[in-house]
Amino acid sequence: MAASSSSSSSACDPQLDPNTTNVRPPPSGFLQKNNSLDEKGRIVGAFSQKQQLVSELGEREQRFRRTETDFSNLFARDLLPAKNGEEPTMQFLLEVVDILTNYIRKTFDRSTKVLDFHHPHQLLEGMEGFNLELSDQPESLEQILVDCRDTLKYGVRTGHPRFFNQLSTGLDIIGLAGEWLTSTANTNMFTYEIAPVFVLMEQLTLKKMREIIGWPNGEGDGLFSPGGAISNMYSVMIARYKYFPEVKTKGMSAAPRLVLFTSEHSHYSITKAGAALGFGKENVILLSTDERGRVIPADLEAKIIDAKQKGYVPLFVNATAGTTVYGAFDPINDIADICEKYNLWLHVDGAWGGGLLMSRRHRHKLSGVERANSVTWNPHKMMGVPLQCSAILVREKGILQGCNSMCAGYLFQPDKQYDVTYDTGDKAIQCGRHVDIFKFWLMWKAKGTVGFEQHIDRCLELSEYLYNKIKNRPGYEMVFQGEPQHTNVCFWYIPPSMRNMPDGEERRERLHKVAPKIKAMMMESGTTMVGYQPQGDKVNFFRMVISNHAATRSDIDFLIDEIERLGHDL
Amino acid sequence: MAASSSSSSSACDPQLDPNTTNVRPPPSGFLQKNNSLDEKGRIVGAFSQKQQLVSELGEREQRFRRTETDFSNLFARDLLPAKNGEEPTMQFLLEVVDILTNYIRKTFDRSTKVLDFHHPHQLLEGMEGFNLELSDQPESLEQILVDCRDTLKYGVRTGHPRFFNQLSTGLDIIGLAGEWLTSTANTNMFTYEIAPVFVLMEQLTLKKMREIIGWPNGEGDGLFSPGGAISNMYSVMIARYKYFPEVKTKGMSAAPRLVLFTSEHSHYSITKAGAALGFGKENVILLSTDERGRVIPADLEAKIIDAKQKGYVPLFVNATAGTTVYGAFDPINDIADICEKYNLWLHVDGAWGGGLLMSRRHRHKLSGVERANSVTWNPHKMMGVPLQCSAILVREKGILQGCNSMCAGYLFQPDKQYDVTYDTGDKAIQCGRHVDIFKFWLMWKAKGTVGFEQHIDRCLELSEYLYNKIKNRPGYEMVFQGEPQHTNVCFWYIPPSMRNMPDGEERRERLHKVAPKIKAMMMESGTTMVGYQPQGDKVNFFRMVISNHAATRSDIDFLIDEIERLGHDL
Known part of the structure; x- marks a missing residue:
């Protein structure tokens, strides 16, 4: 027409x-x-x-x-x-x-x-x-x-080749074009009626992601949500609905004391979800990790048994695929065995590491992900899609709808002329929902699955280059030993004045201030940006991450030169 | 530089x-x-x-x-x-x-x-x-x-002058330019570090909105969230935190049985929040309304007393400023009196009607809003800002932070070189947060407060025009009598074949099918779009809403002609 x-x-x-x-x-x-x-x-x-x-x-x-x-x-x-x-x-x-x-x-x-x-x-x-x-x-x-x-x-x-500050970096031109179009279309994902093309794109893309996870025929359910924290919150909500559906109607008082398990290295959003959804922070049990930041399965089992002995009901385990700081991948298969044994919901938070599923070389790090009940996977992180683009993927069809539907008559009329199962809005905790799918769909079209694979392999090669460059370099100490699993490279830079200091509280205190000082100077000079933080008993260290397709070895070299230039006289 | x-x-x-x-x-x-x-x-x-x-x-x-x-x-x-x-x-x-x-x-x-x-x-x-x-x-x-x-x-x-299907319509050119820029900047609201300008714009804009609400000096707190449903969810979370802060740590079992009150005409997101946050749907008590869809204050008080007599603890009342279907404004002052008497949190859901605060002619409809503890206000609805743009505004400073903070060391380092109170991320239930502020800020700059006022006054004039056009027109019945409070005009179109039918079940059944049939033909012919739904015991009726700055009287005339053209032979 x-x-x-x-x-x-x-x-x-x-x-x-x-x-x-x-x-x-x-x-x-x-x-x-x-x-x-x-x-x-x-x-x-x-x-x-x-x-x-x-x-x-x-x-x-x-x-x-x-x-x-x-x-x-x-x-x-x-x-x-x-x-x-x-x-x-x-x-x-x-x-x-x-x-x-x-x-x-x-x-x-x-x-x-x-x-x-x-x-x-x-x-x-x-x-x-x-x-x-x-x-x-x-x-x-x-x-x-x-x-x-x-x-x-x-x-x-944030798209500059030397911006390494967050898990989301880079400026993908196709993704950007997709966002410009999305803004111009200015519509809402809640019904097929006003977002027919986008709703179908979301459906097809989620199916493709479920196939890549390894769920038979890509069956299941899912949604794009406003970020990994909300995706993780969905996983806790649907786990609760699966085992205690009466909570939807009667509230948490209808359930026994439920406990959730997640790594001490996991993203804070699991605990935040526990607090928001009425479980309480102290019912989110933190699991110990090995020196590389991976959950120790035996610790999970011991804590499940302990909780049961106290009369609590273990409900949900989060396995992180790519922790925020170390980039560690929890051993999903071992955790899945325990979840099956105790009949617990297994969620995999692959917000950061999910992208590795696109790489034949690296996807083994998520081995067992197909045994998860739900998966968070943020294309806006490792896959370079513009912010925001986060998926919650669920193995069981219909459970999102069951958990969240309120059947608002003014929006989800059952007597429309088209197949209203395409109206996805009632599955969400949002009403209006921003169109996050188009840029991702367009990038997938433009790059192909192989394009994402190349991007991911390249980023991991670059982080390997960084790791090899500094692991034995004078003035550097690695926060954990061995090649990183993801692109996270965590290290201390030791200024020359501190290199002969004996280990002890004084050295720790001084070292704790080094990364913030260098970072502040970096920002003042505007040349590059990289993150730092403490972790557990470890004082402030740099966490380098690479997800920017514009970054090259020369940028890694530049970062190291810059850290040394700024930190030399500290 | x-x-x-x-x-x-x-x-x-x-x-x-x-x-x-x-x-x-x-x-x-x-x-x-x-x-x-x-x-x-x-x-x-x-x-x-x-x-x-x-x-x-x-x-x-x-x-x-x-x-x-x-x-x-x-x-x-x-x-x-x-x-x-x-x-x-x-x-x-x-x-x-x-x-x-x-x-x-x-x-x-x-x-x-x-x-x-x-x-x-x-x-x-x-x-x-x-x-x-x-x-x-x-x-x-x-x-x-x-x-x-x-x-x-x-x-x-959705920007077409004859698209009337949702509360969010129109395509604002300045807002669109703002979105294109936002996509190009591709950053994240969680820290000042990577979104300095946007964080400040958010802060100043929220302050301006709080001033317009009427809170002294615009003091308080707030956030832009991914839509009104999430904003409403925030209000329930912070109300709970205010009265039962231990729930954050210990879960809902640390609190008595809490109940929430909201109109039977209110948006479903209040009940959805009740279900998600662990209160349970049945602890969200629906309030009766008058024939115009406004909460009856006496019914609220009766239900509070009833809940207390049952041993439950009333916590929270939602007053809707602009209901989704009727566009009704609950009597905020009367509700605020009751909330003060019983020491309850008062939330005003102004997702749809909040924009009227910008109009000197219409803001009296939200009289008493300054007595609310929290307010939802979606500029992406009545103010014509592109999707998504929703604010949760809170009178008490610091409570969002108290409720939601998890103090993640890798993101919210206390030892940065700038004033870290500008890092807003830990107040949110999201981690990454899309930049929703810029388009709104830019529109405000470009239109001025007076520009928003003119837009709103114009939309309300148009709906008055529609109301006057059809209130006595043959073949139309108004769903409620009297001039609408908002731009919602709710009506049945009665095809000629039904005009002499006696009232009764057969007529109801036939009438129930008229709006869906006309809507389906409208969509097939592609000429215009308007919503319909049933409400309570009322069969399907059209709900006309106007928020599109491109719509004129000729478009209203067109809609009516089109309904008659398509519905004449039903």
Whole structure:
């Protein structure tokens, strides 16, 4: 049907309309940038074979800059749906895209800093006209464009090849395009009615993920949720519903004292879920780990027996596939044996490590994952998908619905003309649900399963490179011995002044301050970012993680050089 | 610092580089669109004063189309960070933007359909080469662009002036630009460290919202959460923490039997929260309402007394400001009196109606909201902000932190160089948290407080227009009498064949099927969309809501004509 096609030929195609793309004014000049003639000369030189053309364009830009789009006299009210709003809307959006594409270019440019750090009070006081305060009266679109530039200027380039600060790094261009489209579609996952394509994409993608986990025919259930913490919360909720469905109606008082088990190295969201859902933090039993941060199965069994002896009811075990700090993989098969023996729900938190299932070389680290009842897997971490993209996958079909449905008549009408089993909203604890699937689906299309595999293998090779580089290097101590299981490389940098200090409290105290000091200097100089933290009785150490597809060995070398440059005189 | 500025002058400024914007091939031709020479002729005609220029551009496009960007030979791996990836990256993103801007134009074009409906099985079987299945091998960027077009083609235009199906409608251009920037920045709200600007914007915006609620100096706390259901869940969690903080540690068994109160017309998320958090559905007591859907305060007091007599402990009352179906505002002051008398937590669910606080004409409907302990307010509904944007606002400072903090050392290090009270992550039940603030902040800047006020007043005027149009019109029955409080207009359309039927079961049964039938035909013809549902003992009726800034009286007229056209022969 012609009317609903998204055909791009129109009377105002921006490629052909001299009012739009081709002749819009440079964002410089009358806004805030210094785009001098010298600058233009350099640009022209870089493409000398097309020099004449460019000069012509330059002239036309000059001509149209004044007459066509002076954003200082335009306001939000002049944009669509305003009468004659199409032209300023297109001009404005293209101007924003120009800001964004320039940001993207610089993000991948190693001569650009990762951040331009300012303290909260500095930004709150206002930086060179960047005023965060909201006002009663509208501001011009010119000011809005300046605000967009400033927002990016004072932010952090999480896609920069030298940004290693979080588990989610990198800027995938296909994923980004997917997000731009998602924002433009601006819809909601709760019903097929208003998100037909996205709902089906979610269904097919979740099935594919379940196949990769190893559940027969990819059967089961799942949802994309707003992050791994919520995915983990789902797992606890459905475990409770499976064994004590009456809690949904009667509350926790209808169940005995239930206990959950998770590693002392696991993500805090399991304990947070325990607190939120009414189990209580002290009924989340922390399991001991070996020196590599992996759960000791015998400790799990001992603690189950202990809980039962106290009259408590063990319900749920979380096995972490890729811990946050060490990147450790709990031994899922051993844990699954124990869960089967005691009839407990087994959840695998693969928020960080789930991506390794895509790699034939590394998926053995999640051996046994197919025995889990539920799995958290965040494509926004190791698979490089833009934030947010987290899946909760469940082996038993229908249990999410059973656990969460409230059958709201105004949303999930049973008398629609289509198959309403595609209305997924009532499975969720959310009502409206953001479309997180499209960017991921589009990346999968564009990279193929093999593309994700290559990405993951490459990141793990890079972390191996880092590990091999520093494991025997003077001034470095590894937090745990042996090659890391994931891309996490945990280490202390020992400044020269401390290298001959005897072990003891004084050394510990000094060492505890080294990583924060280096990190603070790193942020001030803006050259790179890497995380640090203490863990158990271990004082602050660096945790290096690699999930950015832009990172190379030279960036690893740079990080090490930078740590040594900044930490040498501490 | 020059290196971190987001200056747009670069060696590859898309305005000056003939390889990029100006000369990229039209998305038609070798992709899927029919952009004939006739079409081009028409376009040129439309801007005849610049005809020569355009012709030159047309020629150049021809020339470069073949040699420069054949997306069929380009893949995701050729984009940044690939060597020489900048040029294809820019070409690809501009091509995507072209698809999106064309979609935006058509969204506001009333000659375009709202949707092109297909059943799930049809889309799953594959529509003219639109294959939703994921594969192992990568697809070309040409195919990815086709997929983007098809995704929009088979979706629903939620910004179309005749889309009235949900509480969230409309496509705000500033908000959209904000989302594009947010995706490009791709960061996470949990720490100031990696989201300095966004964290401050959130803080200032929440303060402004609290001022508008009427809390002294805008003091208090809050967060943007992934939707109103989660915001409401927060309110229940913090109410419990306030009165029974030991539940966090010991679980619900440490508290007596707690009960929550909410209207039978309230959103299902309150009951869902009760079930999820371990209270149990049956401990969420539903309150009776008057014929307009407003809570009867005396019923609340009676039910509190009844619960106490049974030995239960009343904890929490939800007052809805703008119910989902009727748009009713519960009498907050009367409810607040009762909450004070019995020392209960008062939450106001203003997910839908909170926006009216921005209007001097309508904010009296939330009179007493300043007495609430917590408020849910979704700018993504009545204020036209793109999805998702929902705030939970709390009067008592520090209680969110107390309730939810787990103090994860690897994320919320106390020894950072900046004021770590700006690290907001530990207040949330999420770990990673999507940046929902920027689009809202940018819209506020661009429209001013007065712009939101105008938007809201306009939507309410439109609904008044609809109400006046149909209240005495033959073939219409209002579900409740009197002018609606919000933009919700609830009505039955009675086809001519039923107008003389006596009241009774047969008529009820037939009437119950009218709205679903009309809605199905509407979707098949794609002309408009409006919701329907039953409520209590009332059979299916239409619920019209207006939050779209593109809607005008002519669209309301169109809806009524369309209902009559489709329903006339039922």
